[in-house]
Amino acid sequence: MFRHSLLVAAAILGVATVHATDIDTYKQSIEQWHAGRLERLTAADGWLSLIGLEWLKRGANRVGSAADNDIVLTAGPAHLGVVTLDADGKIQIALNKDSHATIDGKTIQEAVLIDDVHAAADATPTKVVFGTASFYVIDRDGRKGLRVKDSEAPSRKHFVGIESFPIDPSWRIEATWVPAQPGETLEMGSVIGTIDKSPVPGKLEFTRDGKHFELLPIIEEPGDTQYFIVFADRTSGKETYGAARFLYIDPPKNGKVVLDFNKAYNPPCAFTGFATCPLAPPENRLDLRVTAGEKKYAGEH
Template identity: 65%
Template sequence: MWRHVLAGLILSTGVALVHADTPQHVSTSDAYQQSIEKWRAERVARLTAPDGWLSLIGLEWLQEGANKVGSASGNDITLLAGPAHLGVVTLDKAGQVHIKLADGSGATIDGKAVQEATLIDDMHVTGNAAPTKVEFGPANFYVIDREGRKALRVKDADASTRKDFLGIDYFPIDPSWRIVADWVPFDPPHDLQMGSVIGTIDTVKVPGKAVFQHDGHTYELLPYQEEPGGELFFVLADRTSGHETYGAARFLYAALPQNGKVVLDFNKAYNPPCAFTSFATCPLAPPENRLDLRITAGEKKYRGAH
């Protein structure tokens, strides 16, 4: 009878049962190790995807009026990939961006073989829509808006940063750096000034603070939410920053608080795109999130830093 029951379990679960003499227990620490390794693999897959952060080859700021774009040196914006003369991108006084492709460019706009279109930037798309993408061979660009300044974010699946990626170095996985912090909500939310590597300063709304202890000392971190109802997003620095880890900041996401607690898993602290490319517009850790603490967990400084 038990043989039939066990066979049914195998068929229904897809899990093969092992011999009784074989250890079947997977410790909590082993399961945690595997979960972090899985998270790391997924992180690297996103980073190295054809349109991931390693594919960036340009951050080209638009001037008001007509901007001739192409790979030839005579253009107003010289791209590192694509046809010699791609077309003209016009930024009008109202901040609208329009493109007219050159004859024979071979480029498409959102996958369509049209000659011209208005380009919707990343800050003015609606719902789950993506900014208008102009594609030419393995490369593409779309418009980003940073405090009213418009730029072309240029990507290339054949970028050397992607093809020559050296991998990520990590601190050893340490379950003690998975910290359950107290959550102190702010009502109303507080304002926090966030600088960036391109010199902009954004004001973000902070819904509360995470308070935790380490080696007998108390620390606080302030997060914001990139979208309403989204996860908590921490931009932080610590005493490893600029030495073992990237100097400007590391990023950390955390699930929304439950029962007055929030889990800070520093084994998932990771480098911003600016650690890999000079063509990103990353936030800097605000003074409030610069901890007098060595967080020896998560990603280390990239060996192939630009």
């Protein structure tokens, strides 16, 4: 009888130990994910390095740090050069001889600038580098602008870290996948007033606290191996960033999707006013306090 009791106790203890180990392993995986997230965010050319978003006007745009330029930068030479936006959307740059700038690593003075939308799938937009700073052209609904970065940006140098909710395995939810109808899309506004329409691959359905909830992911680019979710919840604007948080999911397996809110993170706009982040669409505003993932950034915007 005594031996039987020990075996039962050992069996119970073994189950508990395995369960605790699984939780510890899961928490370590989230910590590793977050460490990678911080490494990307704080990289020399990460989102914290943004120092400007300068929209181009039609024709010639004189660019530099001097006050007499059409576009005044907070870093770089007094007169970097001239960026010309043609009527057909073509963009060219002519650098000043004494700018000491490079274009895609080359010491040339003139070039056509390819923006982030029109760059080839396996290429990046044309990058102009001057000292610790650089810029490339972005296209947002036909508007062309210079996205300016500097590895010495105050937002990067004075980054205070990101506070997160305690890792909670219960927020790793197995959601049911409902395939979308062909051609289904989701409209999302942005902080700069644009509205983008993106393809929807399906719908996520899950329960929390006995209530039913739904989320719509989108496909950012054809061929992406993950789907993207922009959502808000009842913590938004209070404990978490007001506009939205982001989350990626893997495609469904056997009609199920792992929805891990411990990996919910802040958009670039939570850290800088020079980003063009999407806003959570009405379809993805949860009547639920998602107490998992990143909290509101405590540093200066």
